[in-house]
Amino acid sequence: MALTLGHHVFAGLHEDAVNKLLRAYQAARPKYFFYACPPLGAGTPSIDFWILPPLPVPGTNSGIPFSVRILRARVDFVPADAGLALPAPLALGANQFAVLLTIEVCFMCGLLIEIPVPRETERNKEGRQPAPRHDERPHIECARLSIWAVGHPISTSNSHGGRDIGLRVDHIVVKDVGALEPLFECYFETMLNSLLDALRYPVERFALGAFGSLGLVDGPRIADDQLKVWADIF
Amino acid sequence: MDTTLAVSEGGINVVLKKAIALAHTSSHDTATWGPFFASYTASVALAGGTATLENAPANKLDLAGVNVSGAITGSIGFDLGLILPHICIPPVRVCIDLGWFGEFCTPQFCITWPHADITLSLPFAFNLDVSFGFRVDDLGSQWGIVLLIDPFSPRFDLTPMGPVIIAAIQAEVTSKLSGIPGIGPLLADLINTVIGAFTGVVSLVIGAFGALINAVLSLLDLLNVSIPFTLLKFDKQQTFIPANVPLGGDAPVNLTLAALTANVLDHELIAEGQLA
Numbered sequence: 001m002a003l004t005l006g007h008h009v010f011a012g013l014h015e016d017a018v019n020k021l022l023r024a025y026q027a028a029r030p031k032y033f034f035y036a037c038p039p040l041g042a043g044t045p046s047i048d049f050w051i052l053p054p055l056p057v058p059g060t061n062s063g064i065p066f067s068v069r070i071l072r073a074r075v076d077f078v079p080a081d082a083g084l085a086l087p088a089p090l091a092l093g094a095n096q097f098a099v100l101l102t103i104e105v106c107f108m109c110g111l112l113i114e115i116p117v118p119r120e121t122e123r124n125k126e127g128r129q130p131a132p133r134h135d136e137r138p139h140i141e142c143a144r145l146s147i148w149a150v151g152h153p154i155s156t157s158n159s160h161g162g163r164d165i166g167l168r169v170d171h172i173v174v175k176d177v178g179a180l181e182p183l184f185e186c187y188f189e190t191m192l193n194s195l196l197d198a199l200r201y202p203v204e205r206f207a208l209g210a211f212g213s214l215g216l217v218d219g220p221r222i223a224d225d226q227l228k229v230w231a232d233i234f
Numbered sequence: 235m236d237t238t239l240a241v242s243e244g245g246i247n248v249v250l251k252k253a254i255a256l257a258h259t260s261s262h263d264t265a266t267w268g269p270f271f272a273s274y275t276a277s278v279a280l281a282g283g284t285a286t287l288e289n290a291p292a293n294k295l296d297l298a299g300v301n302v303s304g305a306i307t308g309s310i311g312f313d314l315g316l317i318l319p320h321i322c323i324p325p326v327r328v329c330i331d332l333g334w335f336g337e338f339c340t341p342q343f344c345i346t347w348p349h350a351d352i353t354l355s356l357p358f359a360f361n362l363d364v365s366f367g368f369r370v371d372d373l374g375s376q377w378g379i380v381l382l383i384d385p386f387s388p389r390f391d392l393t394p395m396g397p398v399i400i401a402a403i404q405a406e407v408t409s410k411l412s413g414i415p416g417i418g419p420l421l422a423d424l425i426n427t428v429i430g431a432f433t434g435v436v437s438l439v440i441g442a443f444g445a446l447i448n449a450v451l452s453l454l455d456l457l458n459v460s461i462p463f464t465l466l467k468f469d470k471q472q473t474f475i476p477a478n479v480p481l482g483g484d485a486p487v488n489l490t491l492a493a494l495t496a497n498v499l500d501h502e503l504i505a506e507g508q509l510a
Contacts (some may be wrong), residue, residue: 002500008245017236028485231247
């Protein structure tokens, strides 16, 4: 069966290629996979990790250093791989992808960093506890979370007059976090979509040298383990 | 395969249309046939044509009905003295020995035949059908899907040019000889002599024109039998996310297109790539 479906050009990107792209993205831009409040970050700030402010501790004017790191990310396009077991209520439907993440969240306990609060008057500060003395030896506590999500492909206009194609998460599940599950799901869905926004790909670019001028006319669609687009040559 | 790119016959026609629109060139040559000397240029341009794809294992692109049009321009020169007989009026000069008065000869006028030349502007047009095979070539920093043209012999008939050239020569010779006094009764025979001489070489002249047209066609990138024509090119280093997108200082995200294959399936050119 013809792939172009009446258009000039068909382009398909296999899920293996997307996973290679994710690894290349992590190698070229590690900070998008590692968010940390110093001193938890490793390497050069803003290059090896994205600087986070400390997590405010209620009742103090200080925060605790914390980090969020994506240890593993894998994308699976429909049809699902044999080994893919999505937790309920997630299911991989037509034109959808699944993403599996292993995320590590760490706190540096025993260390508080003062957080300046804008426009807070000295009077307002009265009664607030100063940062506790550092009589506890700082140590790092980490937890690893397994996250599953499903979503669909999107297409948006870009600043070059073309179209960017990308992925957007619709539903996410974080397991084994008890009552915190809806909170974590809200938090990580926002984070994951922000990361996917940074991964949008200008679809005209792949074939730019080959065809000169190309316009997206259909897609993106996910099927047959591929992200598919159709374009016409101008 | 990591990436699949399919181009329909319609897409191939759009790509080739751009290449065909750029296909025009010319070349020059000279030749001598006895008293006739020609300096001529053949210019050709391509237009139109329809591409169809033949599925694997043939893996062919057939391009039919390409209009080849152009013109032979230049000149044919000839020295009439090398064609026409030496003519004196009267033909025989009589001399009488007058002894010690010397010698007396009757007056005689011998003709110095002029040089003549005609200007050529001979348009031609014909249709061309050619076939190509596909190959993937390593172009250094790029992969190229190239077209390899099958040997072809353009079929065109330039024989209608013969009477046109002969008519031009006849008009030129008539003009040149008409100005020479005293040869009126001989004029028709003289013209016939020149035309007769040219008729003997006209097929050679037209053959030379045809050879130059063939040579000019082979100069066109698309029809060159020695150098493949690059239909599509892909950078080996594919920049999936450009630098500074979405944030300033962000490094580009590149993957290497490590291998590329090209085949025709379902009348589409299918290029499959492996990323590394």
